[in-house]
Amino acid sequence: MVMEYNPAIPLLRPHIDLDDQGFWEAIKQHKLVFQKCKDCGLLVHRPRPMCPRCNSTEKEWAPSSGKGTIYTWVNFVYANAAYPGIKVPYLVVVVEMEEGVRMISNMYDAKREDIYIGMPVDVVFDDIADDLTLPKFKRREA
Ligand SMILES: [Zn+2]
Structure with a gap:
């Protein structure tokens, strides 16, 4: 999703x-x-x-190579506990990059059932507005 x-x-x-x-x-x-x-x-x-x-x-x-693994994650499901500008559910992830740094971001296209700690991911760039692009992550295809 x-x-x-x-x-x-x-x-x-x-x-x-x-x-x-x-x-x-x-x-x-x-x-x-x-x-x-x-x-x-x-x-x-x-x-x-x-x-x-x-x-x-x-x-x-x-x-950066844009490659990392999921270090940890949380699934926001309750609208009143999440930012109202984003429709629930959505996944917030901490990604450990190949270079060793960690980034807080979102999964671009994933469901709770799809995600796990250690999952390999690649960065994707989501142009959510004409003047705003966000780095997000998707599962790395083998
Ligand atoms: Zn230094």
């Missing part, structure tokens, strides 16, 4: 700042990137002003 939005409710939009502007620009171009420390090489997500390992402020964007 593909996530459906309620057109009567404004879309939740990311608050884009100087730290994650490059991330969202890449997403708009259907590319996934992670912040990489230029001094120690640590990949970081979400983007932030300073490397949590070496305190460097020198950083760049490193391309």
Whole structure:
């Protein structure tokens, strides 16, 4: 089941700042990137002003393979406990990427019965509005 939005409710939009502007620009171009420390090489997500390992402020964007596995997940089924702009049920997932960072996202097209911890997934880019693309995940075909 593909996530459906309620057109009567404004879309939740990311608050884009100087730290994650490059991330969202890449997403708009259907590319996934992670912040990489230029001094120690640590990949970081979400983007932030300073490397949590070496305190460097020198950083760049490193391309991701887009491949990961489900680290954990939750299925929102009760409308009054979920964001009203998204029709229930929908799946929220934490994906551990091949590069080692974890992302919170949604399954693009899946049902509760289909999903399990450790499931291989690929990123997909969902253009939910003319000016908003979200990275989501779908089961990786073998
Ligand atoms: Zn560093």
